[in-house]
Amino acid sequence: MWQALREELHPRGLEIVTVALDAAGVATAGPWIEKAGARHPSLIDREHALDARFGIVNVPSGVWIDERGTIVRPPEPAHPSRPAYKDRVVPPDATPEQRERIEVVRALTVENERYVAALRDWVAHGARSRYALSPDEVVRRSRPRPIGEAEAAAHFALGRALHEAGEHDDAVAHFREAHRLHPTNWTYRRDAWSLSTPDLYGTSWLDEVKREGVENYYPRLEMPE
Amino acid sequence: MLAPRRLGAVIFRSDTVTADELARVTGWHLRREGLCREDRCVPFVARGSNAVPLADAARALGMPLVHDAKRGLWALGAESGGHALATATAPDLELPDATGRPFRLASLRGQKVLLVAWASW
Numbered sequence: 001m002w003q004a005l006r007e008e009l010h011p012r013g014l015e016i017v018t019v020a021l022d023a024a025g026v027a028t029a030g031p032w033i034e035k036a037g038a039r040h041p042s043l044i045d046r047e048h049a050l051d052a053r054f055g056i057v058n059v060p061s062g063v064w065i066d067e068r069g070t071i072v073r074p075p076e077p078a079h080p081s082r083p084a085y086k087d088r089v090v091p092p093d094a095t096p097e098q099r100e101r102i103e104v105v106r107a108l109t110v111e112n113e114r115y116v117a118a119l120r121d122w123v124a125h126g127a128r129s130r131y132a133l134s135p136d137e138v139v140r141r142s143r144p145r146p147i148g149e150a151e152a153a154a155h156f157a158l159g160r161a162l163h164e165a166g167e168h169d170d171a172v173a174h175f176r177e178a179h180r181l182h183p184t185n186w187t188y189r190r191d192a193w194s195l196s197t198p199d200l201y202g203t204s205w206l207d208e209v210k211r212e213g214v215e216n217y218y219p220r221l222e223m224p225e
Numbered sequence: 226m227l228a229p230r231r232l233g234a235v236i237f238r239s240d241t242v243t244a245d246e247l248a249r250v251t252g253w254h255l256r257r258e259g260l261c262r263e264d265r266c267v268p269f270v271a272r273g274s275n276a277v278p279l280a281d282a283a284r285a286l287g288m289p290l291v292h293d294a295k296r297g298l299w300a301l302g303a304e305s306g307g308h309a310l311a312t313a314t315a316p317d318l319e320l321p322d323a324t325g326r327p328f329r330l331a332s333l334r335g336q337k338v339l340l341v342a343w344a345s346w
Contacts, residue, residue, distance in 0.1 A: 041328050051233065064337070145305045
């Protein structure tokens with residue numbers, strides 16, 4: 001997905017590093033990485049370390065880091081291109097739920113053109129780019145870390161460990177607790193759902209997106225027009 | 226202990242940990258001043274031996290400690306308070322690629338980096 005942009009911008013000093021937040025690791029992320037055939041580092045983060053370390057709660061999220069290792073934009077929605085779901089058409093024989101799901105995904109905020117234009121500007125102008133933020137602003141914009149969300153990370157870790165040990169029922173209890181404590185962390189929700197049947201959780205992506213607000217799933221980019 | 230080093234929350238199989246283990250997996254070292262990581266220390270008094278009760282460490286570090294009684298597991302962390310990014314310096318991160326080979330983010334110093342989180346699900 002990022003390969004074309006990487007080949008365009010790598011000669012100008014940008015490297016792209018992709019990180020798959022997949023608790024199942026190479027078993028699920030591997031085929032995608034292989035298919036992409038990317039030349040940039042393609043890493044796997046089974047523990048969702050990026051969630052706690054950078055404040056990431058959804059994918060795709062992008063973080064800009066300058067030549068000295070200083071973050072100049074904290075996590076924000078990062079779409080390299082327009083996702084196919086934005087143009088999905090409701091088939092005539094769709095069930096009401098299928099119709100609603102298509103309508104909801106089409107309504108998600110996706111600003112790929114703004115994002116890629118800003119990225120190109122930063123690659124060209126570095127610290128002088130109007131999209132590069134000061135260190136104080138980077139910290140201010142990064143997510144607060146309430147104790148409940150830290151506890152959610154602990155439950156997610158237990159869920160992941162128990163799932164790996166084959167204790168699926170006990171894993172689900174911890175994943176549920178992680179979801180309750182940090183309801184807007186979509187990486188906890190969707191990864192856990194993908195490990196078993198989502199029915200176990202008594203909810204669905206559609207239910208949760210509607211509850212949290214379709215407009216909040218991918219917040220608008222906070223950057224100059 | 227299941228996790229080799231601290232990245233988010235860390236899982237333990239006991240409610241006490243040696244100071245060496247704690248330092249290895251969390252980066253917090255038990256010193257005379259307390260528990261210290263890099264240039265920051267929080268007050269902590271060890272109770273005699275080298276064994277640190279996880280509950281005490283969790284309280285001192287402002288981290289949750291979640292206990293799974295059925296499985297005899299304890300999960301410590303993640304850290305809380307302030308913001309996810311305490312400073313704008315990128316956290317040191319080492320993760321494996323699809324072949325299991327570790328890659329350090331810091332190895333890209335001198336280049337601009339776009340770090341992208343994605344998922345297969």
